[in-house]
Amino acid sequence: MNKRNDMIIEWAIKKIETDFKDDVSLLLFYGSYENGTDNPLSDVDFYFIPKTERAYKLTKTFIVESVGFDLFPMSWERIEGIAEVNEVLLPCIANVKILYCNSDADKTRFKELQNKLKKNLSNKVFMLDKASKKMGRVEDLYKTMIFEDNMCELRTIAGHIILSLADIVAYSNQTYFSRGVKKQIEDLKNMEVTPKDFILLYESVIKADLELQLKKYCYKIIKNTQEFLDSKTEKANKEENKANHEALAELYQEIISTWNKIYICCDSGDINLAYISGTSLQRTLNEATRENGLNKFDLMSYYDSRHLNQFKERAMEIQKTFVKTIEENGVVIESYDKIEEFIERN
Numbered sequence: 001m002n003k004r005n006d007m008i009i010e011w012a013i014k015k016i017e018t019d020f021k022d023d024v025s026l027l028l029f030y031g032s033y034e035n036g037t038d039n040p041l042s043d044v045d046f047y048f049i050p051k052t053e054r055a056y057k058l059t060k061t062f063i064v065e066s067v068g069f070d071l072f073p074m075s076w077e078r079i080e081g082i083a084e085v086n087e088v089l090l091p092c093i094a095n096v097k098i099l100y101c102n103s104d105a106d107k108t109r110f111k112e113l114q115n116k117l118k119k120n121l122s123n124k125v126f127m128l129d130k131a132s133k134k135m136g137r138v139e140d141l142y143k144t145m146i147f148e149d150n151m152c153e154l155r156t157i158a159g160h161i162i163l164s165l166a167d168i169v170a171y172s173n174q175t176y177f178s179r180g181v182k183k184q185i186e187d188l189k190n191m192e193v194t195p196k197d198f199i200l201l202y203e204s205v206i207k208a209d210l211e212l213q214l215k216k217y218c219y220k221i222i223k224n225t226q227e228f229l230d231s232k233t234e235k236a237n238k239e240e241n242k243a244n245h246e247a248l249a250e251l252y253q254e255i256i257s258t259w260n261k262i263y264i265c266c267d268s269g270d271i272n273l274a275y276i277s278g279t280s281l282q283r284t285l286n287e288a289t290r291e292n293g294l295n296k297f298d299l300m301s302y303y304d305s306r307h308l309n310q311f312k313e314r315a316m317e318i319q320k321t322f323v324k325t326i327e328e329n330g331v332v333i334e335s336y337d338k339i340e341e342f343i344e345r346n
Contacts, residue, residue, distance in 0.1 A: 004065055005033050005044050009099065012046060012071060016058065016100050023055035024048050025076070026110055027100035030091050037179055043067050047074050047092065049110075051102060076109070083117040085130045088167050090176040093117050121174050128233050131171040135229060138164045142222055145215060154214050158205050161218050165225045166202070169194055172232050195221075195228035234296070243292035245331040252322060253334060255284055259319050266312035271305040278303055278311065285318070294325065 009029065016024050031045025032038040050056055050073050060071045074092070082089050093114055101107050120126050138161055145157045166184055170176050173191045177184050188199055201221035208214040258281045265274035278300055285297045302314035326333060336342040 002033065002038065002040070002042070004067070005038075005042070008044050008064065008069060009046070012044075013100050016048070020055055020058050022102070023050065023052040024058065024100065025051045025102050025106040026098060028092070028096040029099050030096045032180065032182060034097055035095060035179055037182055041067055043069050046099065047072050048100075049074060049076060049079065049106070051106075079110070079113055083113040083120070085117070085120055085127070085171070088176070090117065091178050091180065094176075095178050121176070124174060124236050127171045127174050128229070128236050131168045131229055132233065134164055134168050134171070135226060138168070138222060138225075142218060145218060149211060151211065151214075154211060158208075158214050158218050162202050162205050162221065165198075165221060168225055168229060169198060172229055193228075193232075195224040197221075197224060198228075233290075243294060243325075243329070245326050245329040248288065248292060248322075249326050249331045249333050251284070251288055252326060255281065256319075258284070259315055262315045263312055266308040266315075269308065271308065274308055274311060275303060275305070278315070281315070285322075297322070 012027060016027055026049045027046065028048070029044065029046045032042045033044050048055065048058060048071070056073055058071065059073055060069075062069050078087075079093060081087060082093050093110075094117055098107065098110075141157055141161050141164070145154060145161070148154050148157065163181065166177070166188060169188065169191065173193065175191070177187055179187065185199060185202070188194060188202075198221065201217055201224065204217045205214065205221065208217055258277055261277045262274055262281065265271075265277060282297075282300045285299065288294070289296050297318045299311075299314055299318055303311050323333065336345070
């Protein structure tokens with residue numbers, strides 16, 4: 001035990017009981033000193049949930065014996081957001097000790113949010129969605145890194161990238177770093193599955209001395225994590241999503257014109273429009289497969305401006321498979337051989 005930290009905790013409790021008894025809902029204690037991973041210079045990680053506006057006057061940052069302390073507020077609304085995994089501060093809800101409680105109602109409300117977080121962590125699709133959204137922010141960071149040449153900025157961005165990627169891996173495993181970054185590598189090693197060479201690349205980023213090295217390792221760890229996340233998401237979608245073949249039939253009726261456009265372009269040698277039409281069809285197919293838990297259709301890797309016949313043949317294969325998927329599940333595509341037939345039936 002640390003005498004300084006124990007006395008700080010006692011001070012905070014007494015301060016609330018004496019001056020803010022009716023203004024604070026809860027005082028909560030988390031972090032290294034709570035979970036036993038502290039060192040002689042560890043502070044006390046604690047925060048309070050305000051009940052009134054006056055409670056914010058309790059906020060205080062200070063230094064004792066060269067150790068910094070921050071007693072800060074978090075509103076109920078922010079706690080609710082953390083329970084929805086909108087922030088990475090999950091230990092602030094899941095791994096806490098209540099030091100002060102104003103009422104049973106406050107305690108019950110907090111316990112309900114703890115249960116909501118637990119429920120969200122158990123939801124594979126929910127956590128993969130959170131991981132995917134975080135991956136989008138990582139990709140934005142990497143775009144910034146590409147055009148940066150200052151090592152101070154590069155290392156700062158790289159640190160943000162690897163920490164965010166670690167959270168993505170944790171979310172994909174339906175967990176989080178309950179002991180913070182201090183034990184992150186150890187916790188990563190104990191996770192069920194991680195991206196290829198993740199820990200090796202994580203440590204390579206930290207050891208990199210040159211700009212090109214740093215960018216190279218960041219690119220590789222992002223790429224491997226994206227592939228890992230894609231495989232997990234695809235598997236979860238197949239498990240959770242049931243294909244809506246009626247919707248797929250309606251979609252096919254809308255996009256058959258794109259297939260036709262590709263065929264005309266391939267026959268006429270219009271490489272520009274063939275390419276653009278192909279990318280449009282690929283995006284639509286990607287969305288359809290993701291939403292319906294289908295296997296991906298690879299069209300664009302077959303594009304070759306010198307051999308458009310190959311591209312046309314691949315498009316035809318995908319079209320046949322797409323139609324077969326719909327019809328084999330008992331759904332009829334609304335299609336007519338002659339205009340007279342359409343007019344007669346409609």
